[in-house]
Amino acid sequence: MNANIESIKKExxxxxxxxxxxxxxxxLTVKKEVIVKMCDYIYHHLDLxxxxxxxxxxxxxxxxFKNHYVFSDDRDDAFIILRINIDEKNPKYLSITNKVAAANWYEREIQDMFGLIPLGHPDPRRLMNFEDWPSGLHPLRKDFDIKTKPPRVDGEYIYRRVEGEGVYEIPVGPVHAGxxxxxxxxxxxxxxxxxxxxxxxxxxxKGVEKLFENIPIHKGVFLAERISGDNSVAHAAAFCQAMEKITGVNIPPRAKHIRTILLELERIYNHIADIAGIATDVAFSFGAAHANKLKExxxxxxxxxxxxxxxRGMNTIGGVRRDIGDKKDEILLTLSIIQRDFRKLMEHLNxxxxxxxxxxxxxxxxxxxAKGLHVVGPVGRASGIDRDTRRDHPYAAYNEFNFKVPVLKAGDVHARTMVRADEVCESVGLIEQALWSLPEGDIMMMVNEIPEGQALGYCEAPRGETIYWIRTSGNMIERCKVRDPSFCNWLSIEYAVLDNIVPDFPIINKSLSLxxxxxDM
Structure with missing residues (x-):
């Protein structure tokens, strides 16, 4: 058994x-009164x-109801999931946010979606259900009909106020230009x-998690692809991997290689687009135009x-829908030219x-x-967090290839830019390895019946770690939890802008690629 599990059992x-x-x-199903102490132990003592x-x-x-707390054991490619029971007649539990800051939004989300109250939470305001949403209606409860059209009520959101001589407030949005x-x-x-x-x-x-419970399983991939358009492959791959775990399907080696290629192509165009956006926001038009050309x-x-x-439309439960092996020479030639031009661009920018x-x-x-908020992806790696799902929890064909995970410590816009630039080159290398070693054989295993079960699916999307937890029953999805990397990273912008000036906000925002x-699922 995992050493960390043994340590938890002993304690x-x-x-x-x-x-x-x-x-x-x-x-591990545990007594709910010890959940704060256990999470504190796993997070601080075991460093998970x-x-x-x-x-x-x-x-x-x-x-x-049940709350699930998912901890990642990167060293052993494992996940430890604590589970507590919460009586429907007393839907309250102890908040862990004061011990583990990353729990903040999750607990507020659960309060809105399920009506479970996190006692002792430092900020118990609503998160997703706005003030005009009636009290007592919780969309992810099983007795909430997806067709419900609730009446609107009066209410007001109370913002935090900073007061003092010479302090001014500048509200921006929610409606933006563009x-x-x-x-x-x-x-x-x-x-x-x-x-x-x-x-x-x-x-x-958008009520995505409720939608998953009300559509046929075979349409789940298409919904996953539309959660965050420019991360379509990553979401679809994470969804499919969870379903493949449940069904016990080991997809063909050729399909694993093709998935890897698709995921890295998605990473390349996203990272180049982010660098183009940063150049745009500092009014460096030449660099922005060149980067946008490469993205295109x-x-x-x-x-x-x-x-x-x-x-879109490539991933499916059991593998991939179409082969791309006949495009090998075109992919290799195009990427070699793009990589050459991209390196010249980065030399010019720097x-x-x-x-x-x-x-x-x-x-x-x-x-x-960054560690306290569980900031993920290039943003986390630019702040010294050495985590990458491709390496720590290998999926697709990543365990067959050599690649480096760029990690910097400065934590500024420049560090985030350079992490992305380095990852573009690593992605090209991964695609080359996958194409040169592309196995012969099938690209898909047929999956007809979905058994009852539950499993995690995960993927290192361009923005970072993406997680799906799916439970199936009766050939339907009973519960699908989706956690996009931006749900982790949005709060970091409140810290990134401190002591900067307002004109630098667009650059900071773009560098976080939120x-x-x-x-908003």
Whole structure:
């Protein structure tokens, strides 16, 4: 048994009610009164990050709800999932946010979606259900009909106020110029420096997790692809991997290689687009135009080999839908040219003093903040967090290839730019390895019946660690928890902007590459 599990058993033996293991996931049902102490022990003593918290409505089974606390054991490619029972007649539990800051939004989400109250939470305001949403209606409870159209009620959201001589508030959004989705940013400034930022999102919450429970399983992949459009492959792959665990399907080696290629193509065009956005926001038009040209070339390649610029429609439960082996020479040639031009672009960007002056030391997220909030992906790695799901929890064909995980410590816009630049080159290398070693054989295993079960699916999307937890019953999805990387990373912007000036906010925001759509599910 995993050494960390043994340590937990030794420390909390009498408080553990049940232990079960499935794949690389160990579930420990524990007494709810010790959940704070156990999470504190796992997080601080065992040094395992909290990657997700979610609830399930199991009142039909045993008159209770259940909270699940998912910790990642990166060293052993394992997940430890604590589970507590919460009586439907007393839907309250102890908040762990004061011990593990990353729990903040999860607990508020569960309060809104399930009506479970986190006692002692430092900020118990609503998160997803806005003030005009009636009290007592919780959308992810099983007795809430997806067709419900609730009446609107009066209410007011109370923002945090920073007061003092010379302090001014600057509200931005939720409606913005351009085509981006809505989000509210409330700055407090004293002179030019920002001394506080409070964000508010979920204006376009789509009810995705409820939708998963009300559609046929075979349509789940298409819904996953549409959660965050520019991360379509990553979401679909994570969904499929969870379902493949449940069904016991080991997809063909050729399909694993093709998935890896698709995931890295998605990473390449996303990272180049982010670098283009940073150049745009510092008014470096030449660099922005060149980067956008390279991004377009990658997306045109995507369309030529799959029929979709966003690489949609390729993943399916059991493998991939179409082969791309006949496009090998075209992919290799195109990427070699793009990589050559991209390296020249980065040399030019790094040698332009006016650009470097804007991005060096700007928007710093220090390592302790990044770790405390569980900041993921390139943003976390730019702040010294050495985590990458491709390496720590290998999936697809990643365990067959050699690649480096770029990690920097500065935590500023420049560090985030350079991590992405290094990852573009690593992605090209991964695609080359996958194409040169592409196995012969099938690309899909047929899956007809979905058994009852539960499993985690995970993927290192361009923005970072993406997680799905799925439970199936009666050939339907009973519960699907989706955690996009932006749900972890949005709060970091409140720290990144401190002591910076308001005109630098767009650069900081772009360097974090945060998704409204992936967050507002």
């Amino acid at each position: 909390f033996n009498t408080n553990i009610l049940e232990i079960s293991t499935s794949h690389n996931e160990t579930y 990050p909290l990657v997700c918290i979610f609830a399930t409505d199991e009142r039909k089974k045993d008159c209770s 085509v981006i989705e809505p989000g509210h940013f409330r700055f407090s400034v004293a002179g030019e420096p920002i001394i506080n930022l409070e964000i508010r999102h979920f204006y376009t919450h 070339e990658v997306m045109q390649l995507n369309e030529r080999i799959t029929g979709s610029r966003l690489l 040698s332009t003093p006016s650009l470097m002056d804007r991005i060096e030391t700007t928007g710093r997220i220090y390592n302790d903040i 998704s409204y759509s992936g967050n």
